[in-house]
Amino acid sequence: MPAAPAVDATRVLQLAARTLDIEAAALAGVKARLGPTFVQAVQAMLACRGRVVVMGMGKSGHVGRKIAATLASTGTPAMFVHPAEASHGDLGMVTPHDVVLAISNSGESDELNVIVPLLHRQGVTLIAMTGRADSTLARHASIVLSSAVEQEACPLNLAPTASTTAQIALGDALAVALLDARGFKEDDFARSHPGGALGRRLLVHVGDLMRTGDALPRVRPDTPFTDLLHEMSRKGLGFAAVVDDDDRVQGIFTDGDLRRLIEKGGDLRGLRAGEVMHARPRTVAADALAVDAAALMEQHRITGVLVVDGDGRLVGALNTNDLMRAKVI
Structure with missing residues (x-):
């Protein structure tokens, strides 16, 4: 040429x-x-x-x-x-x-x-x-x-x-x-652009993305530590919710909590979920916007969040991977 x-x-x-x-x-x-x-x-x-x-x-x-x-x-x-x-x-x-x-x-x-x-x-x-x-x-x-x-x-x-x-x-x-x-308004614009970034920001709710049913990692406070780890590994969210007999959230145990326990040393096998959980975890409602859940995770530097109903019962969970797949973040 x-x-x-x-x-x-x-x-x-x-x-x-x-x-x-x-x-x-x-x-x-x-x-x-x-x-x-x-x-x-x-x-x-x-x-x-x-x-x-x-x-x-x-x-x-x-x-x-x-x-x-x-x-x-x-x-x-x-x-x-x-x-x-x-x-x-x-x-x-x-x-x-x-x-x-x-x-x-x-x-x-x-x-x-x-x-x-x-x-x-x-x-x-x-x-x-x-x-x-x-x-x-x-x-x-x-x-x-x-x-x-x-x-x-x-x-x-x-x-x-x-x-x-x-x-x-x-x-x-x-x-x-x-x-x-x-x-x-902004919501009207989002409805005419459901596939765009604004549509995802204003139209996608937590309930549209959250894991539910058997996909939810959950244990009781008296669950042995080894069973807690098994539940976390099997569900693959990087955490497990600790709930009471009525499914009300009592706490959460995460991969980060596990690393910190290992760093402390000692025998972990005799522990129970209620002893290692982080009480009063961050939660969101299913009707919250997914972008607000993303903001909550970023603000508190966490990679997952539990979804609860008005009575504090566990109804779902999602992590940053779920948000990325939906292109919310």
Whole structure:
């Protein structure tokens, strides 16, 4: 393969800085033009009984997909419909209860403008996001959001760069305003992102992960020390709960406790679980968030925790390995 041409580091950094300056100026211009039409757009989307249907061609289409995804994940039902596909059947996905957000920097996209009359016939509210207030799209829209920029960051002033940045920022601004108006909270976000880190943090409870039944390492206070060790080894959690006849937790014995006993020396075989246990161990409820159990373990530098009901009875147990498998930590 031929060697890559040498890079002029100074010019590269100059162009990068110029690009960021132009795009920052573009966003400042969009901010300065915010006004009643932006509020009208938010009100229309908030009142929408269907979905916000986002449309756009080319780079505006890529932006539109991102805006639709952001709206949907922050509480505003939304989807992207490709304008060209809409002309060949997909327009049937749009109902009179929907709001259409059409994105076009020039406002003269043939694929968009050909379906505008059909949208009007359906009674759909049309919001245009465009760089030209005098464009065909803007003239037919109910609400116009200006995404105009003085220049593109592209040195040729051709490739959509600053204009697409302005579109994305306006879409984010709409999503944030709608999120706030809907009273959308962290829990709501987690429910729409159950596979993500936030979903795991807010949706996974201790009861979803804890070991139960025969998988629980438990002994009575009078259990011989050798049987206690056997129970710990067999269940593989690194500890065993010590419970009374009603299954109320009396204490815990851990691998760490075993090491400390061995370091002290002496014959351990004659001991009982009640004599070596650590009384009043840290416990959690099954309905506690798994992330809170993880925080408890970290705070007290322990690797496992017992799960108890309201009467202090043992119902489960989990350790850091369980939390790591669930990607809580």
